[in-house]
Amino acid sequence: MGTTRNRTRIALTAAGLSAAVALSGCAGVGGKGEEASGSGSSGGDGGNSFAGDPSGNLTIMGFGGEDEVAQARVDAFTKAHPSVKVSHPKGEFDAQQFLTALAAGNPPDLVYVDRAIIGTYAAQGAVVPLTDCVKARKVDTSAYREAAINSLTLDGKLYGIPEFYVVQVNLIDAKTLKSKGIDPSKIQTKDWPALKSTATSLYESNGSKIKRVGFDPKLPDSFPLWALINGAQIVKDGGAPNLNDPKAVEALDYAITLVEAQGGWTSFKAFRDSFDIFGDKNPLTTGTITAFPMENWYVNVLRDSIPAGLQLAAQPITDRQGNPVSTLGGSAWAIPKGAKNPTAACAWAAEMTATDTWMKAAEARIAKTKADKSFFTGLFTANKVADEKIRETYKEPAPKPGFEQAIQAFYDTLDTAKAMPASAAGAQIDAAWKAAVGRALGGQSAQAALDQAQKEAQAAFDKAKK
Incomplete structure (x- = not known):
C-alpha cells in the first residue's frame, strides 16, 4: 500500500540501468563520476547551460500534473516562462522507458523520480549534478529540509531538487x-x-x-x-x-x-x-x-x-x-545527461519547488476544499520555509478531532524523519x-x-x- 508501485519501478531500475548505461556510451551518457561539462551542465559548451532565459520545448517524464496542487504550480511556471512549451504526458516515472530513451541518446529533459534511486542514476552518469543549476536559478537550498537534500547528495554533489516530504x-x-x-x-x-x-x-x-x-x-x-x-x-x-x-x-x-x-x-x-x-x-x-x-x-x-x-x-x-x-520518502526533479533543454529543465525544477509557488498551490488547495465544503489537511513539502508559511497562513483545526490528531501527528514527525x-x-x-x-x-x-x-x-x- 502506498509505495508498492515505487518499489516495482526501483526493481526495474536496478535490473536495467547498468545495461542501459553500457549501451549509451556513444550516445553521450558517461560512466561513474563523469560530470557534464565538468560542472553539471549538459549543454557541452563549457559554460553554464542552466543560465539564461528558458525557451523552446521542455519534455518531462513522470509528472502527470493532474490535481489542483500540481496544476497551480504548472500555471506559475508557464506564466513566468511563456516561451517554454511544456510536454508532460500523464503517468508515473517509467524506469524501463527512461533507460531505453537514455540508451538511444534521446532522454527527456527532466525526470520526476523517487529520491531513493537518484544515487544509482548519479553514480552511472545518467543524471547530472545540479551545482550550476542551483547557482543559475539562485536556489536557496537552505530553505529545503536537510534530510531531503542529503538523500539527493552523492559524493558532495546535489543531483536533484526535492519536492514532497512523505512521512x-x-x-x-x-x-x-x-x-x-x-x-x-x-x-x-x-x-x-x-x-x-x-x-x-x-x-x-x-x-x-x-x-x-x-x-x-x-x-x-x-x-x-x-x-x-x-x-x-x-x-x-x-x-x-x-x-x-x-x-x-x-x-x-x-x-x-x-x-x-x-x-x-x-x-x-x-x-x-x-x-x-x-x-x-x-x-x-x-x-x-x-x-x-x-x-x-x-x-x-x-x-x-x-x-x-x-x-x-x-x-x-x-x-x-x-x-x-x-x-522519509518523496520524489525529486533530476536532469538526465544529454538533456536537450537543460535551461528550461532547471528553471522548472526551481520554480516548482519555490516558496512562492508552493503558496500558490496552497491557495488552490484551499479553494478546492471550500468548493467541496471540506477542510485543509496540510501540504507537506521538502521546502521547510514554504511548509511553515502554509501552515501559519492556512491551517485551521479540522472539524473532526481524529483528523486533527492525525494531521498534527504528521507535522510533529517532520523534523525527526530519516x-x-x-x-x-x-x-x-x-x-x-x-x-x-x-x-x-x-x-x-x-x-x-x-x-x-x-x-x-x-x-x-x-x-x-x-
Whole structure:
C-alpha cells in the first residue's frame, strides 16, 4: 500500500540501468563520476547551460500534473516562462522507458523520480549534478529540509531538487477500537509484545478466512521503518548496505510474527490486496484493518470517507525508547545527461519547488476544499520555509478531532524523519531487501534472507564504487 508501485519501478531500475548505461556510451551518457561539462551542465559548451532565459520545448517524464496542487504550480511556471512549451504526458516515472530513451541518446529533459534511486542514476552518469543549476536559478537550498537534500547528495554533489516530504504515522479505525474498549494509545511501536497482543485481540477470522486484521505491519514495503524503530538504518552514511544488521534482522523477525499471528502471509496478503484504499470501501472505513503505518498524503484521501462513517485516530510511530521516528520518502526533479533543454529543465525544477509557488498551490488547495465544503489537511513539502508559511497562513483545526490528531501527528514527525543516505547502488540495495523480505515471508529465516540480500547489495555497491 502506498509505495508498492515505487518499489516495482526501483526493481526495474536496478535490473536495467547498468545495461542501459553500457549501451549509451556513444550516445553521450558517461560512466561513474563523469560530470557534464565538468560542472553539471549538459549543454557541452563549457559554460553554464542552466543560465539564461528558458525557451523552446521542455519534455518531462513522470509528472502527470493532474490535481489542483500540481496544476497551480504548472500555471506559475508557464506564466513566468511563456516561451517554454511544456510536454508532460500523464503517468508515473517509467524506469524501463527512461533507460531505453537514455540508451538511444534521446532522454527527456527532466525526470520526476523517487529520491531513493537518484544515487544509482548519479553514480552511472545518467543524471547530472545540479551545482550550476542551483547557482543559475539562485536556489536557496537552505530553505529545503536537510534530510531531503542529503538523500539527493552523492559524493558532495546535489543531483536533484526535492519536492514532497512523505512521512508516516499509525492511522487507526477509531470506531473498531471503541467497540472493543481499546484506547488508541495501545496502537504503539515502543512495546512490541504489547502491540502483538493488541493486534491479535483485534484480529478476527472465520476458519481460514480473515475478517479483520488488528494491525498491519505493511510488509514488505515497511521493512526499513521496522528496522529504524529497532535502531537500525539499512543504508549506512556513505551509501553502503547494512541489511543484515542484527537489529534489522530482529525487526523483520518481529514484523513477520505479526503477520503469522493474523492468518499467515498467504491469507493475509490476499485479504489486504482485496481492498481499494482510495474509495469508501477502504479498510479503515469498513473496519477490516484496524491500524497500519501510513503516509501523510493519505489523510487527504480519507477525508472523503467521512460521510461513509469513517472515524479516524492516529498515533505517532516511535522507536523502542519512545522517541518519534519515521522513514522519509518523496520524489525529486533530476536532469538526465544529454538533456536537450537543460535551461528550461532547471528553471522548472526551481520554480516548482519555490516558496512562492508552493503558496500558490496552497491557495488552490484551499479553494478546492471550500468548493467541496471540506477542510485543509496540510501540504507537506521538502521546502521547510514554504511548509511553515502554509501552515501559519492556512491551517485551521479540522472539524473532526481524529483528523486533527492525525494531521498534527504528521507535522510533529517532520523534523525527526530519516531518509536513507544516497547510495551509488541505491536501486540495487532496494531490490535486494525487498526480495529478502519476500523470501522471509515465504518461510526462509530472516537471518538467511537478509544475509543473502547483504551479499548481493554489497557486491553491487562495490561495483558501483569502482
